[in-house]
Amino acid sequence: MAGSKVMEWRTALLSASASIEQAIESLNTTGLQIVLIVGARGELIGTITDGDIRRGLLRGRTLRDSIDDVILRTPLVVPPDMKGDTVIQLMRANRIHQLPAVDDRGTVVGLHLWDAVGETAMRPNRMVVMAGGLGTRLQPHTENCPKPLLPVAGKPMLEHILERAKAEGFSNFIISIRYLGKMIEDYFGDGEKWGININYLREDQPLGTAGALSLLAPVPTDPFIITNGDVLTDIRYGELLDFHVLNNADATMAVRQYEWQHPFGVVETNGIDITGFEEKPIYRSHVNAGIYALKPSTLKYLVHGQHCDMPTLFRNLQSAGERTIVYPMHEPWLDVGQPSDYAKASHAIAPRS
Numbered sequence: 001m002a003g004s005k006v007m008e009w010r011t012a013l014l015s016a017s018a019s020i021e022q023a024i025e026s027l028n029t030t031g032l033q034i035v036l037i038v039g040a041r042g043e044l045i046g047t048i049t050d051g052d053i054r055r056g057l058l059r060g061r062t063l064r065d066s067i068d069d070v071i072l073r074t075p076l077v078v079p080p081d082m083k084g085d086t087v088i089q090l091m092r093a094n095r096i097h098q099l100p101a102v103d104d105r106g107t108v109v110g111l112h113l114w115d116a117v118g119e120t121a122m123r124p125n126r127m128v129v130m131a132g133g134l135g136t137r138l139q140p141h142t143e144n145c146p147k148p149l150l151p152v153a154g155k156p157m158l159e160h161i162l163e164r165a166k167a168e169g170f171s172n173f174i175i176s177i178r179y180l181g182k183m184i185e186d187y188f189g190d191g192e193k194w195g196i197n198i199n200y201l202r203e204d205q206p207l208g209t210a211g212a213l214s215l216l217a218p219v220p221t222d223p224f225i226i227t228n229g230d231v232l233t234d235i236r237y238g239e240l241l242d243f244h245v246l247n248n249a250d251a252t253m254a255v256r257q258y259e260w261q262h263p264f265g266v267v268e269t270n271g272i273d274i275t276g277f278e279e280k281p282i283y284r285s286h287v288n289a290g291i292y293a294l295k296p297s298t299l300k301y302l303v304h305g306q307h308c309d310m311p312t313l314f315r316n317l318q319s320a321g322e323r324t325i326v327y328p329m330h331e332p333w334l335d336v337g338q339p340s341d342y343a344k345a346s347h348a349i350a351p352r353s
Contacts, residue, residue, distance in 0.1 A: 047100065122169045149183060176201040
């Protein structure tokens, strides 16, 4: 239920002078899913959650920017002597999982957390995992083993993905297979060993990350998640799905902010005239993270058995006037495409309690 974890809530405190990157580090380190922004005397200035950071990134904020623009300055708070059942009712009514306790001077004295271990809401939504690629760039590791079965921290990459999704209430999975697909089927079977349901899409030829969805039968009735089978991340699939539904999107693409610094000073010109200088400028863009949420209706834009990748599907949806949006990620993320990435992969998997 709800309770104040005395030793833990202090780790969520952060100064108002911190950067967005420091707030993200706090969220990832504490696991409390909230940062409490306090002043010099411990007074609560506001709070920051994942959602606040994502909204800031969508407005063009960068990880180096101050948290000032992403702080929720009027969070719901309770006095320290409020009874537990009242706290629970407030959290349930406001659909929040964290509730700061402050004294009459506004000083943070505790944090109520929704502690519902084993009571994760089950989601009927499907999750499709693309696991049919050749893994050519990872040879020789993939000569006799499909990439999603390569071991990371003692278990296949694909197993990490399934277990993380299961922990968030997903139980119905569809795995798209082709190269050495029988090995994946033999390992996971119908999913009973993991307490989940697994079905398979069998590609006779490479269909791409979207084309494989044309084989879905029956077509899902609810929005569903798609992920590449070689993407290791701490993303919360359920939050991605909720974001997709809340924004009434037809297709949602998880994206990562990528920064590249020019190694030289840039000279700006107009013809032969110098108009300005910029010393080693930093360029920022969003890159595709290989994780998506789709409405079932988007599948009508695919031709059965015809190759199509996800960017092409998104372009076709845009051309048809459908709503396509991004879900900005800040969570740890690794696309295991190169041998160097595979070497890093074990360090990217944090032990789950």
